[in-house]
Amino acid sequence: MEQIKVSLSEEDIPRKWYNLAADLKGLQPPLTPDGKPVSPQMLEKVFPMNLIEQEVSRERWVDIPLEILKILYRWRPTPLRRARYLEEYLKTPARIYYKDESVSPPGSHKPNTAVPQAWYNKQFGIKRLTTETGAGQWGSALAFACNLLGLECKVFMVKVSYEQKPLRKIMMELWGAKCVPSPSPDTEAGRQILKKMPDCPGSLGIAISEAIEEAVNDKTGKTRYSLGSVLNHVLLHQTIIGLEAKKQLKLFGEKRPDIVIGCIGGGSNFAGLSFPFVYDKINGEKIRIIPVEPTACPSVTKGPFAYDYGDTACLTPLLPMFTLGHNFVPPPIHAGGLRYHGMAPLVSQAVIEGLLEPRAYNQLKCFESALIWAKTEGFIPAPETSHAIACVIDEAKKAKEEGKEKVILFNYSGHGLMDLLGFEKYLTGQLSDYSLPDEELKRSLEAIKDLPKPKV
């Protein structure tokens, strides 16, 4: 029998995370609104100090505490699978491998950082976490992690997703978290927006503002905020994906991938798979590395590289990143997890340094690709993941035209079993494509024109 999946044993799990911040040349610090570098102390009401230390660390390798590994063992190491049936369908000479992050209890890569974040917060004496969620994957991942570690959890869920995807809310509740639609009347940030725009569909930027506000306003000092993507420490925790995949590719007999692909919302699952390969690329390997975003929310392919806030109410420090402007409210496309206005500073800087080749795809092409996947491989992917699949199919077709045996590796960031209503809309012809008009982008970028500018 030909091998179509490689599992690792518990002993083979990576013991350290890889920190790309050690290897980028021009990474710039977060700034205060008046242009000064942010000190760790300024963040201490928002995050626990042990995670702030990780956020600013420039160490290349960071030990994973054994207690965290013990929790990750519930589903890690995850399988690396070969998409043999898709290859046959496409008649491509490419060999397509995918890291299956859909096997975690919440169904995506997100618990890879939810568990360490909850653990470090608990170590620091924190009792309660607040957070935002888009499609609900992050909220359910943090609810899952907080439940295992005995922390309280409150989730502000982007309203359009709260309405489109009620099942995720139920998951959060069954793991003991509280979930409210955002904008909500629970915070000043939410009340302000509801006053101006009662039907606001919400955005990750708004939900982040609400979650931070609620954390820093807790007088007991025992609440902190947790972010599911974008920040350095989040991407660090996700690198366990790529480090496992490297070992597994070797077991498949592959020396290296030619192409590495992942979808990007805030950048974490893509970074998790790709950064260990970006390290190889920096050290001379020839690898093409492609982040894929939706044309409806094209921060990297259309936005400028600029300092911008991570949230709508401007509560976060200024981050150097590709951005559509912190007030940007993306159209309600079904890949809810890809509707963020900015991009992780580490991913952004890797683009600036010429290490990545970003691309954008339309919603319909992504759903079409998801369907091809479901009909060949059998698994139903998350709409976010389908962006990576669309790119994989394009690259596999190109390999066929060129007659080349390429090795394509991508991150299967999550399953779509909670997103079936989106698939129903696609199947009944109710979805359309959307590309962000230049005019709208220009308007949205007005909000950042007076902020400090990063060096390029």
Ligand SMILES: *Cc1c(COP(=O)(O)O)cnc(C)c1O
């Ligand atoms: C959240 C999510 C994403 C997007 O977030 P990143 O931080 O960019 O990874 C992609 N896929 C799935 C399944 C998700 O849950």
